[in-house]
Amino acid sequence: MKRWLIILVAALSVAPAAAIDTGKAFDDPELQARYEKLISEVRCLKCQNQSIKDSNVFLAADLRREIRRLIAEGKTDPEIVDFLVTRYGEFALYRPRTSGKTLILWIAPFLLVLFGGFALYRVVRHRMSLPIDDAGSEGGTE
Amino acid sequence: MVRYIAPLVVVILLIGFLVIGLTRGDPRALPSPFIGKPAPQFELPTLKDPEVRIGSTNLEGKFSLINVWATWCAGCRQEHGFLLDLAAENNIPIYGINWRDTRPKALQWIAQLGDPYVASGYDETGRVGIDWGVYGAPESFLVSGDGIVLHKHLGPLSRETWEQDFLPLIEGGGASR
Numbered sequence: 621m622k623r624w625l626i627i628l629v630a631a632l633s634v635a636p637a638a639a640i641d642t643g644k645a646f647d648d649p650e651l652q653a654r655y656e657k658l659i660s661e662v663r664c665l666k667c668q669n670q671s672i673k674d675s676n677v678f679l680a681a682d683l684r685r686e687i688r689r690l691i692a693e694g695k696t697d698p699e700i701v702d703f704l705v706t707r708y709g710e711f712a713l714y715r716p717r718t719s720g721k722t723l724i725l726w727i728a729p730f731l732l733v734l735f736g737g738f739a740l741y742r743v744v745r746h747r748m749s750l751p752i753d754d755a756g757s758e759g760g761t762e
Numbered sequence: 763m764v765r766y767i768a769p770l771v772v773v774i775l776l777i778g779f780l781v782i783g784l785t786r787g788d789p790r791a792l793p794s795p796f797i798g799k800p801a802p803q804f805e806l807p808t809l810k811d812p813e814v815r816i817g818s819t820n821l822e823g824k825f826s827l828i829n830v831w832a833t834w835c836a837g838c839r840q841e842h843g844f845l846l847d848l849a850a851e852n853n854i855p856i857y858g859i860n861w862r863d864t865r866p867k868a869l870q871w872i873a874q875l876g877d878p879y880v881a882s883g884y885d886e887t888g889r890v891g892i893d894w895g896v897y898g899a900p901e902s903f904l905v906s907g908d909g910i911v912l913h914k915h916l917g918p919l920s921r922e923t924w925e926q927d928f929l930p931l932i933e934g935g936g937a938s939r
Contacts, residue, residue: 665897668790678862679897682888707802707895709795 645688654697658687661714662704671714794895794903794914801828801905802893806883809860809868816857816881821905825932827856828903829879829919830891832863833871835899841918842875848924849878854932858882861891861899904928 646652656673662683664675672680672687683704690700704712716722796802805817821828829845831838849856858879860868865884872882885891894903904913912931915923 665792678888682862682892686889686892706795707892708897709792709895711792 645684646691651691655688655691658691658697658700659684662687663712663714665708665712788916790898791916792897794911796895796903796911797914799911800909801903801911802890804859804883804890804893806859806885806890809858809865809872809882809884812884814881816883818909820881821857821909823907825854825907826905827854827928828859828894828905829856830859830861830894830896830899830901830903831882832861832899833867834863837918838900839875841900841920842878844919844921844924845878846876847921848919855880859885859890859894859896861885861896862888904931 659673664680666679808814902915
C-alpha cells in the first residue's frame, strides 16, 4: 500500500515538470482561455498524434508563438484557424471545419448509426414474425 | 442470396480501404495546400551576409527549387550530394531556406559539404517555414516562373524522385527562361 502511494506521488510530481509552456500567455483570462482552446485543437504536424499544446517539438512551440501573436494582434478564432489551414491544410485541425471536403467526416457516424439501426430493425422485425417454437428454439428455419 | 452477398461486399470494401491505407506510402506525407497556388511571399537575410536579403522577387521568371534544410536534419545530409550534382548541371537555380538553425553551424556545413544554393535565406525563428507550411526538413518545393508552387517533396531528394516527380513538371511547363 505504502509503496503504491509513493509511486502515485512520484508519478503525479512528474506531470508539472513535463508540462509545456506552463507560464501564462495572457493576463486577460478571456484571451488565455481562447489561446488554450486553440492550441489544444491544433495538431502538431511533426508528432501527429499530439496537439501543439501537448508537444514540446520546436515546431509546436513555433505554432504556439504564432497563435499568441495572432491573438495579441486581435485576430478572431476563425481567422487564426484560417491562417493554419492555408499553410498546413485541414489536417492540422483536430476538429475539422464543416465544408465540402470534410462533410463526410461529420456525417459518416450518423450514417453508420442509421444504417445499423435499420439493420437491427429488419432483424428484429423478422424474428418477431417467426412462430414461437419452444421445442426447436435454437435456430428456426433461418 | 442477398444476405450472403451483402456482408461479402462490405468485407471486400473494408479490405480495399485497408490495402489503400497500408500501401499509400509515408503516412506522414501530407498534401501541401499550396500546390497549384501562388507560393507564399517571403523575404529573409541571406545566410552568408545578414545585410543581403533574398525573397520572392528573386524567384521571378524562372523555375526554381526551394529547399528547406538545417544542420540538425539527417535527411538533409543524405540529399546534399544530389543537390550538389543538380546545381552542377545548372538546370535549375536552387534556393535554400535554412530553417531553425544557427548561422555558424550552417556556414560550417556549407563550407565542409559544399554549397549547392544560389543563396540560402536564414530563417532563424521559423516564421517563413510556417508560412510555407513546413513541418519537417528536408522539404523541397518546385516553383514556376510566375510564382506557382507546382510540387512539394517531403524528405531527401534523389535523382530518382527528381526525374520522376520534378522533371516532367518542368518540361511540361515549356520554356523556363
